[in-house]
Amino acid sequence: MPDRKTVRPSRRVLIAGGAVLAAALALAGAGAAGLLSGHGHSAAGHSDGLRHTGVDASAGSCGTGWHDPRPGTQVFDVHNTSSVPVEVYLKDASSGAVYGEVEGLGPGTTRALRVTIASGSYAFGCFPDDAASVTGPTVRVPSGGDGSGSSGKSDSSGESGSSGPAAVPVSQHDLIPPTLSYQKWVTGRMGSLVGAARQLDTAVRADDPARARKAWLTAHLDYERLGAAYGTFGDADAAINGTTAGLAGGVHDKDFTGFHRIEYGLWHGESATALRPFADRLVKDVVALRTDWRQARMDPLDLGLRAHEILENTVQFELTGRTDYGSGSNLATARANLDGTRVVLSRLRPVLSGRYPGLKTLDAELDRTQAVLDRQEHGGHWTAPARLGRAEREKVNAAVSGLVERLADIAALCDVRRSS
DSSP states (O other): OOSOOOOOOOTTSSOOSSHHHHHTTSGGGGOOOSOOOOTTOEESOSTTOSEEEEEEOSTTTTTTTOOSOOOEEEEEEEEOOSSSOEEEEEEETTTOOEEEEEEEEOTTOEEEEEEEEOSEEEEEEEEETTSOOEEOOOEEEOSSOOSSGGGOOOOTTSOOOOOOOOBOOOOHHHHHHHHHHHHHHHHHHHHHHHHHHHHHHHHHHTTOHHHHHHHHHHHHHHHHTTGGGHHHHTHHHHHHHOOSTTOTTGGGOTTOOHHHHHHHHHTTTOOHHHHHHHHHHHHHHHHHHHHHHTTOOOOHHHHHHHHHHHHHHIIIIITTTTTOSSSOOHHHHHHHHHHHHHHHHHHHHHHHTTTOTTHHHHHHHHHHHHHHHHTTEETTEEOOGGGOOHHHHHHHHHHHHHHHHHHHHHHHHTSOOOOO
């Protein structure tokens, strides 16, 4: 996964629309970033047809203003009355499970937080920058009514139904065991990567293009399956799997090395003599990576992000063919990236279980995407994205892109939130 920078996305704007996003702590509800009027009131009649309640968010008045509480889908117009930015959570008063959040609320500004709550006890938590957190007063929401004004309906029992999904925030401590487990898995894969690189070097030296191309694909896919670790690989990633992006000399630039430089040569008729230095260097680089990895330490905060980012980058680089230097193997890479994503999710499963209700649906989408990609493999050869028919291209794009959207929930859920 070459030339990619880690950008931690805003937790409130990861995906548009749906219960899946709600499962990631109702982030869409905090995504309405425009300034709102009407702070300090509770009434229906807004253009969205929902009940609005103005609440304060500051160390001295966190959560004040929530009068006449009612269950159902509603909007809190959260207003920061302090002089510093603040994060605000609406949480279950006893368990601490978060129903919705507002991130980076600036001084003097108001933002909408849309949530669905049932009867129960709730409280706002306010987390000012560079200051201790404050928990507002506990508010008991009674049964009956749905909180949506005159347009709302309750069921025959007078109850408003269940609350929207909520989850207990993930701590850094929660992420340490899965991160250590993933690092151990990568360590176990390094030997295979080194062996595959050596086989590629041997095939290049033997001046056997057919064998070298096969060995190249095997080695490259071994590397791509390590997708969650590339940020920890540092400069080694650019040397091993970099592209021509930013290189003035393009494919002939002296700094263009690694898998893609060898790929270009193998599929553009370069001689074994020309390719041997690159094959030799690749072996040296992956051996050095194996040695350095023993001392590397992954940031636990990155693991959940990688669960989403691997396939997000696949959409950007592989499905578009941007990293194709002649082999046409982008969909094979996408398939390897899917394998890498599964490994990350397997390590995160203890964290997600009980927090993310969509695990079964996610597993089904992973299987469906795998099947779509596997149909593009024919006897060891993969259809290049540019050669896909329209119908197949749409299936591939829809499957991978849909999975990326769902995986954004995982990144949001595993983003460590302040607890004090």
